[in-house]
Amino acid sequence: MTLQKKLQINIVMTNYNQRSGNYSSTYDYIYLDKLASTAYSSYFRSDLKNLKIKTSNGSECQVLYIPSYGTQGAAILARVPVNQISQTTKLLLDVYDTGTSFSSTLSTGGDVIMFDANSDTYSQFFMNYSGLSINIDSTDGGHFLRAGFVPNLEGTSPTDLITNIASGGSLSNGRVTIARFKRIAGNVSVNDNATYHGTTTGSVMMQSDLNLTIDQANLKSTLLTFADNEKSYCMFNGAETLVMASSFDAYASGSDGEGDWKQYHIHGRVGTGTSNTSDYLEGFLRNNATKFYQNSYAEVQISPEWYATTSFEEYNYVDLKWLIIFPSPLFAANGIPQVTVTKRDKTGIRLYKGSHEYTKAYKGSTLMWDVNDSDMDDTGLHIPDKIINHNWDWVF
Numbered sequence: 001m002t003l004q005k006k007l008q009i010n011i012v013m014t015n016y017n018q019r020s021g022n023y024s025s026t027y028d029y030i031y032l033d034k035l036a037s038t039a040y041s042s043y044f045r046s047d048l049k050n051l052k053i054k055t056s057n058g059s060e061c062q063v064l065y066i067p068s069y070g071t072q073g074a075a076i077l078a079r080v081p082v083n084q085i086s087q088t089t090k091l092l093l094d095v096y097d098t099g100t101s102f103s104s105t106l107s108t109g110g111d112v113i114m115f116d117a118n119s120d121t122y123s124q125f126f127m128n129y130s131g132l133s134i135n136i137d138s139t140d141g142g143h144f145l146r147a148g149f150v151p152n153l154e155g156t157s158p159t160d161l162i163t164n165i166a167s168g169g170s171l172s173n174g175r176v177t178i179a180r181f182k183r184i185a186g187n188v189s190v191n192d193n194a195t196y197h198g199t200t201t202g203s204v205m206m207q208s209d210l211n212l213t214i215d216q217a218n219l220k221s222t223l224l225t226f227a228d229n230e231k232s233y234c235m236f237n238g239a240e241t242l243v244m245a246s247s248f249d250a251y252a253s254g255s256d257g258e259g260d261w262k263q264y265h266i267h268g269r270v271g272t273g274t275s276n277t278s279d280y281l282e283g284f285l286r287n288n289a290t291k292f293y294q295n296s297y298a299e300v301q302i303s304p305e306w307y308a309t310t311s312f313e314e315y316n317y318v319d320l321k322w323l324i325i326f327p328s329p330l331f332a333a334n335g336i337p338q339v340t341v342t343k344r345d346k347t348g349i350r351l352y353k354g355s356h357e358y359t360k361a362y363k364g365s366t367l368m369w370d371v372n373d374s375d376m377d378d379t380g381l382h383i384p385d386k387i388i389n390h391n392w393d394w395v396f
Contacts, residue, residue, distance in 0.1 A: 004041050005095040007214060008344045013087050013334040028082050029112065029328045031178060033075040038341040043095045048074045050100045054092040055084040062106040069180055069321055070139055070239035075358060079106055081207030085330055093341065115323040118142035127164050129157040137182065144182045148317040149304045158196060160303035169297045170249035173331025177300050179242045180249050180317035186212055187305055192244050194301035198359050200294055203246040203268030207234050222389035235279060237273065244270045247332035261291035267333055276338035300325060
């Protein structure tokens with residue numbers, strides 16, 4: 001196992017909002033995709049499993065590796081202490097030789113809920129109905145979950161894919177839902193705060209292909225709750241990764257005869273990923289006067305719809321590979337993050353005598369400054385600015 005490159009992940013948030021005081025978690029979760037499309041991708045394994053992510057103070061982050069699938073590249077979900085996050089978050093990236101393979105260190109089942117069709121039983125994650133089936137996946141030799149639209153006029157069972165384990169998370173924590181599909185197409189809606197009968201307020205994405213309906217209109221569009229515009233084409237078609245985020249930030253609260261209530265600024269976003277190259281829709285509902293007596297998220301619902309006849313049976317389903325749900329005000333309360341990978345920032349005191357930059361400096365036997373002698377690349381050891389004026393015993 002040889003460390004071959006020290007890089008840096010830069011996460012810049014637009015319209016950055018500090019976390020609500022209601023958010024008390026020690027950690028936030030950052031979903032990193034498109035890493036393999038950086039200029040340094042030749043150093044990475046295709047599954048990114050030769051990477052270690054650290055905070056700026058050198059503490060290693062727990063990570064969950066998300067494998068590549070079809071045209072969708074591998075990704076990483078990293079757990080980062082909240083005191084290491086700002087509008088310009090920087091994470092350290094250690095790249096090891098491509099023969100090195102790390103395992104995921106972030107466990108699921110607590111803050112992070114994950115369904116993997118390759119290994120998990122869908123009845124443990126989703127309400128059961130006749131339209132669900134596990135199928136062999138020709139793409140990777142695993143499985144995928146097919147959710148078909150099955151009308152049920154009596155209302156005795158769901159007609160689409162709806163989770164049964166995602167309720168209870170605090171609205172103030174924000175919610176991010178990431179779904180990787182083998183296939184998504186046609187008229188589909190996704191609600192990240194749904195109930196079996198009726199619905200609560202949350203982000204709802206709907207894409208409509210009116211060419212497939214009785215109207216036969218030449219129109220495709222994707223829209224999002226609270227957004228004042230829509231995309232004039234289907235954003236998700238085929239093997240896609242959908243990323244949906246909601247944020248509820250309370251600005252008022254009180255009690256009345258119906259119980260305790262809050263009023264929220266609400267922010268919703270849906271897109272094809274979390275990097276600055278992602279396509280997305282975004283919407284806000286500020287100073288919303290509605291009193292919400294609900295204080296926690298409900299379930300996640302993915303609905304193929306509008307096809308009650310067999311004429312459009314081929315569009316009447318979605319194929320799900322995996323689903324991840326986690327709290328993250330970083331993503332939910334802010335715009336699309338701009339994620340870049342660069343060389344590490346060189347900070348601290350550089351040592352010169354005349355025009356020559358020295359590669360090493362010691363205090364006694366302690367190495368305080370070290371760069372590669374052949375190319376002067378930074379190796380990560382620096383003399384802190386705050387001790388520049390102390391008496392030093394320099395050895396070169």
